[in-house]
Amino acid sequence: MxxxxxxxxxxxxxxxxxxxxxxxxxxxxxxFEARFPIDKIRKRKANLWRYREAIPIESDEDIVSFEEGFTPLLKFDILGHPVWVKQDHLFPSGSYKDRGASVLISYVRSMRIENVVEDSSGNAGCSIAMYATAAGIECEVFVPQVTSPAKMEQARMLGARLRKIPGSRQETAQAVLEEAKRAYYASHVYNPYFLQGTKTLAYEIVEQMEWTAPDSLILPIGNGTLLLGVYNGFKDLIQAGIIHKMPKLIGIQTESCNPLASAWEQQSAKPISIVLQPTVAEGIAIAQPVHGKHILSVVRETGGALLSVTEEAILRNWREMAKKGFFMELTSATAFAGIERVFESESRPEGTTVSLITGHGLKSIGHF
Incomplete structure (x- = not known):
């Protein structure tokens, strides 16, 4: 049920x-009760829908998929420490957001909804547009006027009608609410079906690590749809008896927009009001995260942390990762600047550490 x-x-x-x-x-x-028939899962195609009994879409006929997921998990050295990295920039739209969009648009299709609206700093809009087009659903995406031109062109080519909003990401979120009174709001922030897709990152990591959980997971964080999704995924696996511990969840923000990291530092139970500064990490430039209190509670529960990194550290790690063969967008490099900070601290994590590349470098090429 x-x-x-x-x-x-x-x-x-x-x-x-x-x-x-x-x-x-x-x-x-x-x-929703997620189930994991491991013998069946092992025989299925290597995509996120292999966890069919853990995804709340009732009919297979409603699934909208490009056989996305099960991205490579590679191990390499960062500052002398082994780190496992998921390659989620290899999704069809070039972003991990395809996890959530596949499940959310499958739900929309099951409801026979014909048009949707979404607001995005770019990646989620591209992803929702791609799956909506595949499902024959009309899509309008609200984006900040300063969004990367490459992302706006990608969403437009995928069939979305774009509405460019002057001002911040927060002002774009406010602008879409009026339109959401007339069309279905396929929000990657509010809609719980999106998190039912992002949670599959946790399933894949555990399966790729021989059905064991990592000790720590380091992620970039803005609205928290990735962090909350993996929290839900690990919780599903614990409740099913597949794993027996929750990894420490460590969220990384830029100092230019850090309402969660500031709250963590001040031991506040809710996000701190901040003045948004220009940042290269456009995908996490969220001054007022909708799930802020929940994120702080979850990170505290897992024994994790919320940390800030400088713009300089983001740019430096972006260039360094490119020299290793990983061309990622700058928002993704926030996680690697975070890994650097975590491993250089006195409270560096022990055991297995996992991170991921959230978006492809081609997403924002020429924008910075």
Whole structure:
């Protein structure tokens, strides 16, 4: 049984179009029991839908997929420490956001919805546009006017109607809400089905590590859809008895936009109000993260941390990773600047560390 429920009020969603609780404003969560028939999983194609019994789409006929997922997990040296890196820039649209978009648009198709709206700094918009086009669903994407031209052109070529919004990423998020009264809001931030896709990163890591969990996972973080997704994924695996520990989740922000890392440093239970500064990490330039309180709670529960890195460190790690053969967008390099900071600290993690490349370098080429 699949139920969409408010985590605060515990009330069920009033209808299929709802994306947040009408009483308290909290994004809805899904109640769903994930199952892992490992013998069947091992025989299936190497994509994220191999975990079929753990993804809440009722009919196979509604699945919208490019056989995405099961990206390579490679081990290499960073500052003398072994780090396992998932290659999620190799997804069809060039971003890990395809995980969430495949599941979310499959749900949209199951509801026979004909048009959707989305707001994005670029990658999620491209991904939603790609899957919506494949499903025959009309799509309009709201983007900040300063978004990378390469990302805007990709979304447009994939069939999206673009609406460029002057101002910040937050102002773009506000602008889409009016349109969401008339069309289905296929939000990668609010919609819980998107997290049901990003959680498959946790499943893949565990399977690729011989059904064991890593000790730490280091990720870039803005709205937190990746961190919360993997938290849900690891929790599913614990509840199913596949693994027996939750990895430490370590989220990395740029000093130019760090409401979560600032809150962590000040031991606050909610994000700190900040003034957004220009940043090369456009994908995580989120001054007011919707899931902020939940992110802080989850990171604290796992024994992880939320840290800031400089713009200079992001650029330096971006160049250094390119010399190793990994051309990633600058937002992705935030994680590697974070790895550098974590391993240079006195409280460096022990055991197995995993990170990932979230987006391809071609996404923002020429923008910076």
């Amino acid at each position: 699949i139920r969409m429920v408010c985590p605060t009020c515990k009330k069920a969603a009033p209808d299929s179009m709802a994306y947040r609780c009408p009483d308290c404003g909290e994004p809805f969560e899904l109640e």
